[in-house]
Amino acid sequence: MRTIAEINAKIQAGRATVWTVDQVKAQAKELGIPEIANRVDVVTTGTFEAMEASGGMINLGPTDPPIKLRQCWLDGVPAYTGFGAVDLYIGAAKAVESPLETDMEERGGGQVIANLIAGKPVQLRATGQVTDCYPRASFETTITKDTINQFYLYNPRNLYQNFIVGVNGGERLLHTYLGPLQPQLGNAVYAHPGASAPLLNDPHLRLIGIGTRIFLGGGIGYVAWEGTQHFPLQKRLENQTPIGPAATLALIGDAKTMTPEWVRGCYFKHYGSSLMLGVGIPLPVLDERVIYHCAVQDEEVVAPVVDFSIPRRVRPTFGLVSYAQLKSGKIKIEGKTVRTAPLSSIYLGRQVAKELQAWIQTGKFLLTEPVAPLAMDRAFLPQNLWES
Structure with missing residues (x-):
């Protein structure tokens, strides 16, 4: 033992x-x-x-004047913005947006995440909800992993x-x-x-x-x-x-x-x-x-x-x-x-x-004790259509 x-x-x-x-x-x-x-x-x-079923959480840091993000695109891929003012989440499976479905490019959230990790620049375009404390209505910039605060999967x-x-x-x-x-x-x-x-x-x-x-x-x-x-x-x-x-x-x-x-x-x-x-x-x-x-x-x-x-x-x-x-x-x-x-x-x-x-x-990596076990009794629940 x-x-x-x-x-x-x-x-x-x-x-x-x-x-x-x-x-x-x-x-x-x-x-x-x-x-x-x-x-x-x-x-x-x-x-x-x-x-x-992966994704990246990003905090941009405040803009001047401040913006409360409500829509955001990273290299044309929509990111979810229903968090704090400048927090966003981009899913690996999210598709790039295009006015015409036939124009959809073969890329999406997975490519954006990989590009950021590789240190490549990513174009950000956003709109905001204008309030007294967040007066800015839109924002465009180029970000890298070094110009944002948190970036974690x-x-x-x-x-x-x-x-x-x-x-x-x-x-x-x-x-x-x-x-x-x-x-x-x-x-x-x-x-x-x-x-x-x-x-x-x-x-x-x-x-x-x-x-x-x-x-x-x-x-x-x-x-x-x-x-x-x-x-x-x-x-x-x-x-x-x-x-x-x-x-x-x-x-x-x-x-x-x-x-x-x-x-x-x-x-x-x-x-x-x-x-x-x-x-x-x-x-x-x-x-x-x-x-x-x-x-x-x-x-x-x-x-x-x-x-x-x-x-x-x-x-x-x-x-x-x-x-x-x-x-x-x-x-x-x-x-x-x-x-x-x-x-x-x-x-x-x-x-x-x-x-x-x-x-x-080489001693670079130590093991950790789990703080709690993972559940071993979870059932799998499918969704069914129910008639009222």
Whole structure:
């Protein structure tokens, strides 16, 4: 048994042993769980994937004369202004505004956030509500991350514990949040990195809670709360991994310390903008159970294959497939061989885990005790039309 305080003391003394989760999985059979638990103090996990339920909170600072923001656009992308006078929030999935729908450009909030993090200038245009204390009616300027006060990411839903595989059994090409799905089961796209994903290696969120310090976009962030659509009651296999979308996290971190290597705007054709984000979570090895869960392999984790050609909330599925099958490049659906492709970057996810490993080994990053656990009893409530 170890405590986080004991692990932090070893980190500060330069004596902590830190492995990536891939190292644990590779050595689990040869060394065994007890031996790895005895050797290793921290396991690092990482992912790099599209996380459209993200956004940036910005405080501009007061203007002269002062303005009370009521409408605001950053490089043509609307930002929400229903806060204090010069506070605004821009969502990663918000689209650029254009007078004509056909003029919509392939960019949105994700690109604005990534540009600010990269130090690029962003054009701001705003209108205000004129009052006695805020007499200014409009404002235009150019901002960078160095000319604004606070700029932090607050992401309501990141890091699905597991997700789905998208296919298209229909007759026409579909443009989805997974990218293009070819007709007649022409391809299958999976958004999740599989067994290496941070939350799959702590299936009951025993180690991760409110206040957990993490790697977020190349800077330091924290778990702020459970994420939206958090559904820990999802059905699970015997190894306790969920068979579909389950737990999620809300994350927060100082965007001024983040880097363009780990925060990138992206756009899905005929769907919209998003944000590719690198997130890494350290798992303290408090006991052997930590390594037992970290040793889970792609062959032991499954996801449902969902048919997007049916435009309903509950779509038909073609059963469950393992991530080992998905990563082989092809799966079988009703006797047909279907090509597979990941939406997340498996390679860059591993690089996030290695970067976090280096931070801990050099004493740059210490672990935190959660201040409260995340709820594990949340039901998932859909919306239904009710007749009065």
